[in-house]
Amino acid sequence: MGVVMRLSFLEPLYVESGPFASVYLDTSRDVEHPDRALARRWHRLRADLARQGADAALLGALEDAVGSDAGVPGSHGQAVFAAGGALVLDGELPRPPARDSAVYGPLPDAMPLVAQHLPEIPYLAVVVHYGGPPTATAHGWVTMEAEAGSWPASSVEPGPRLHHHVRVSDWHHSSVRLGHALDDRARRAHADLVVVAGDEWAGNVLVRRLPHALRDKVVRARGPTPTDTGRALLEPQLRTLLQGRLAGHDRDLVNVFIGRRALGGPATEGLADTVAALQRGQVEALLLNRPPPPSLRLWTGPRATEVALAEADLHAFGVRAPHEEPADEALVRALVGTRAELTVVPEAVLPLDGGVGALLRYSDSGRIWYDGPASLTRRG
Incomplete structure (x- = not known):
């Protein structure tokens, strides 16, 4: 099973009482005069926040953080949140x-950040280069580099690459x-797949000698394979290979949901029933076909x-x-506060009533439920 996507990294947001400023902006470095472009973008967002009521201390805290990812090359963005100055x-x-956006309100606008980091697919990237004569001879050499990480966040395991x-x-x-x-590194990373690129002959030799369990996870990647870009190893190829793919744990969630829905197990579907389950702290994992509309x-x-769906419900x-x-701000806060998971599942894979469903920690009847080997389990 892959690494569980928890929302614990958002917990600092909900320790504060707000109001919050939530800023999303393009901080790409692959444009002409990137610092100048970023300054223009931030100037517009700063003015927008001031119109919404953000004070000088809050704007100053944001300004100190905007662009702090200048050392990250290529196309990317930044999400910055501030409260209480x-x-x-x-x-x-x-x-x-x-699009660039800046919102000032009672709750942080965290869903766009969460959506960009779902699903987190753990992988092992391996690049094999052959250097020497045009054909493999005893006078040549082979270089192998490997790195474990998760996609699409482009985060990599701490420590040096295998070299x-x-x-x-x-x-x-x-x-x-x-x-x-490589098998040891992949196990520690809970890698769903192993992406191998570089020289075809040297790569084939390596793949044929991998342990069987790891060999079954191999996916071959094509294209240029520089290893000194300052970014995750094989990052351009990962987008092509992994776009639209569910992480192993997310596939397990889908299978458990389908089984429970068919057999009347602890699962729910539709916005009203899912919100009712959140009120009881009953949701183990929220499944969305897409983030809720504004x-x-x-x-x-x-x-x-x-x-709640209605003001009267909370009065009660x-x-x-x-x-x-x-709704997206309220849902993320409820999930973080109850330590539940969130996954975005394409509608083509699992159409949900109203685009939302949930796996529950327990059934209302108190019935103990067993899902078999794919049963939903918790990691730290």
Whole structure:
């Protein structure tokens, strides 16, 4: 099973009481005069936040953080959140946002950040280069580099890459030893797949000598394979290979949901029933076909579980002054506050009533439910 996508990295946002400034902007470095372009973008967003009521201290905290990812090359973006005159969270976006935005309101606008980091697919990237004569001879050499990471966040495991420089005459023998080293790295990363690129002959030798369980996860990648770009190894190829692919754990969630829905197990579907389950802290994993549209609103109270379709529902729970907020902001807060998961599942894979469903921690009847080997499990 792959690494579980938790939302614990958002917890600092919900320690603060707000109001929050949520900023999304394109901080790409692959444009002409990137610093000048970023300054123009931020100037517009800063003015927009000031019109919405953000004070000078809050704007100053944001300004100090905007562009702090200048050392990251290529196309990307930044998500920055501040409250109470201080920076609360600064996150890298693997892709630039569809449009720059700045929102000042009671809850942080975290869904675009979450959506860009779903699904997190753990992988092992391996690049094999052959250097020497046009045909493999004893006078050449083979270089192998490998790195574990997760996509689409382009985050990589801490520590150095695996790097080995081997004579061609030793490559067949060394590949067995290197295969075990790769297997160990892949197991520690819970890698769903192994992406192998570079020289075809040297790569084939290595793949044939991998342990069987790892060999079954191999995907071959084509195209240029530079290893000194300052970015994740094989990042351009990963987008092509992994776009639209579900992580292993997300596939398990889908299978469990389908099974429970068919057999009447602890699962729910549709916005009304899912919100009711969130009120009870009952949701283990929320499944969405797509993030909610901006027009969809929910009512919220001070606590994460105080979320409802109607203001009267919260009054019935004793909430004195509910607020109507965008549904995506309310849902993310409820998930973080109840330590639930979130995954975005394409409608072609699993169409959901109203685009939303949930796996539940328990059934209302108290029935114990067993899903078999694919049962939903929790990692730290």
